[in-house]
Amino acid sequence: MTFALPTAFSIRNVVIQPPLVLAPMAGVTDSAFRGLIKRLGGVGLIVTEFISVEGLTRGNLKTHKMMKFTDAERPISIQFFGVDPKRMADAAEVAQEAGADIVDVNCGCPAKKVVGRGAGSSLLRDLPHLAVILREMRRRITIPLTIKIRTGWDDNSIVAVEVGRLAEDCGVEAIAIHGRTRMQGYSGFANWDIIAQVKQAVSIPVIGCGDVRQPADAIRRFRETGVDGVMIGRGAMANPWIFRQTAEAMRGETPYRPTLYDKRDVLLEYFDLMLAECPTETAAMGKVKQLCAQFTKGLPGGAIFRTQVFHAQTRTELTERITDYFTRMGEREASGEWLPEPEEALDEVPACAHV
Numbered sequence: 001m002t003f004a005l006p007t008a009f010s011i012r013n014v015v016i017q018p019p020l021v022l023a024p025m026a027g028v029t030d031s032a033f034r035g036l037i038k039r040l041g042g043v044g045l046i047v048t049e050f051i052s053v054e055g056l057t058r059g060n061l062k063t064h065k066m067m068k069f070t071d072a073e074r075p076i077s078i079q080f081f082g083v084d085p086k087r088m089a090d091a092a093e094v095a096q097e098a099g100a101d102i103v104d105v106n107c108g109c110p111a112k113k114v115v116g117r118g119a120g121s122s123l124l125r126d127l128p129h130l131a132v133i134l135r136e137m138r139r140r141i142t143i144p145l146t147i148k149i150r151t152g153w154d155d156n157s158i159v160a161v162e163v164g165r166l167a168e169d170c171g172v173e174a175i176a177i178h179g180r181t182r183m184q185g186y187s188g189f190a191n192w193d194i195i196a197q198v199k200q201a202v203s204i205p206v207i208g209c210g211d212v213r214q215p216a217d218a219i220r221r222f223r224e225t226g227v228d229g230v231m232i233g234r235g236a237m238a239n240p241w242i243f244r245q246t247a248e249a250m251r252g253e254t255p256y257r258p259t260l261y262d263k264r265d266v267l268l269e270y271f272d273l274m275l276a277e278c279p280t281e282t283a284a285m286g287k288v289k290q291l292c293a294q295f296t297k298g299l300p301g302g303a304i305f306r307t308q309v310f311h312a313q314t315r316t317e318l319t320e321r322i323t324d325y326f327t328r329m330g331e332r333e334a335s336g337e338w339l340p341e342p343e344e345a346l347d348e349v350p351a352c353a354h355v
Contacts, residue, residue: 005219005250008044009205009228011174012144014075014101016044016229018247020218021176021207023233024049024079024106024148028290030066032273034073036266037236042243044229046076047148050106053082053091067098077102077146081109083118085133089140096141103141105134105172107149107163110182121182124163125153131170138171148176148209151194154183164198164206172204176231179210186234196225207231213238215246215255222250238294240266260333263295264326271319281315288318299329 008017022029022037024047034046048066055063069076078095080103082088092103107130109120116122123130138145147167152158164175177198179190190210199206209231212218218230235242241262245255258266270291274284292309296302305325312318 003223005222006228007250011102011146011205014045014144016075018042018044018243018250019229020243020246021045021229021231022047022236022243023176023209023231024104025233025237026050026109026111028237030277030287031068031070031073032270032277032287034076035070036270036273037240037243038073040240040244040266042241042245042247044075045102046073047104047231048076048078050079050081050109051091053080053084053087056080056094057087057090067095069100075101077104079104079106079148081106081114081119083123083129083133085136088133089136092137092141092145096143100143102144102146103137104176105137105145105147107147108178108182110150110185115182121150121153124149124159124182125157127159127163127166130163131166134167134170134172144173145171146174146176147172148178150178150180150182151191152181154181157181158194160194160198161201164202164204168202168204174205174207174228175202176207176209176229178231179208192221192225195221195227199226199228205229209233213242215242215249218246219249237291238297260299260326260330264322264330267291267295267322267326268319271315271322275315285312285315285318288322292322296325301325301329 006019008015009019020043022034022043026049029049037043038046051066052063067078078100080088080091095103106120107123114120149160149163151160160177167175177195179192179195192208195208205228207229208221208225208227212230212232213235221227221230232242241256241258248255267288271288274287275281278284289309293306296305308321309318312321
């Protein structure tokens with residue numbers, strides 16, 4: 001049997017090409033990170049970090065700033081979390097007026113501060129109320145409405161298929177599913193069998209999410225589940241080139257392999273973006289330190305470097321430590337003195353592209 005990988009899918013009139021989506025991640029997918037991922041290529045849709053409808057509809061300036069995006073990030077989906085149908089609909093209208101391409105409802109966040117308010121994953125335990133929210137939002141906006149869910153609250157309440165059918169009935173035009181329950185958090189493994197069941201149960205596009213760390217992971221999931229799109233979150237923090245690599249692999253091309261010089265340059269670019277974005281230098285440094293930790297897992301001297309980065313107190317000090325470490329490691333890589341471990345998952349991808 002021959003399986004042709006999808007090249008794109010559409011959420012009504014919004015074309016997602018390639019069919020790869022940057023997942024919303026609280027404290028990560030701000031405008032600077034989204035712009036960086038978009039520039040590196042291969043991502044078809046960008047989703048914002050979740051935004052509180054309470055803050056937005058009460059005029060909180062920080063919350064309003066979270067909605068800021070640039071045309072370079074399009075197509076873009078703005079994700080909201082909340083529990084009050086009117087406020088959710090009000091927020092959706094604000095997003096539409098701001099020029100969003102899609103509005104997304106967060107039904108998957110497992111954080112206690114979110115579920116404690118009845119939002120996020122808690123909505124999976126009250127489907128009648130979720131239906132009220134979705135219908136009110138659908139009534140108030142003309143742009144596409146989507147949702148992102150988990151498979152259920154726990155292993156005894158797997159409701160993904162039921163939610164998928166309910167959402168479609170309420171006018172939702174795509175559904176993204178993280179293959180874990182709320183109680184799993186980020187532990188264990190994502191259950192893509194359930195995602196496949198949702199794909200079989202609905203006619204709207206289904207986007208799968210969970211444990212996609214290499215291009216081969218995404219291709220395997222397309223092949224095994226028939227999903228329309230694959231969403232990548234934490235894998236993009238460790239490797240922001242993953243979308244480009246996956247798109248290339250899906251075309252049967254050899255995926256791009258970034259050098260340590262590339263990683264250095266991207267970190268410094270990201271630092272400049274964050275300095276322009278964040279209210280303080282300290283806040284910008286915190287974001288960059290987070291990415292430094294992801295970039296250096298498994299690299300020689302990485303633990304020492306991460307400690308040095310953590311203790312950096314100024315912009316200059318942090319820049320110097322990033323430049324020094326990645327330049328030295330890049331020189332060793334270029335000379336053959338040290339070579340990264342073979343990325344077997346990258347090597348095997350082209351062979352998987354059309355099977």
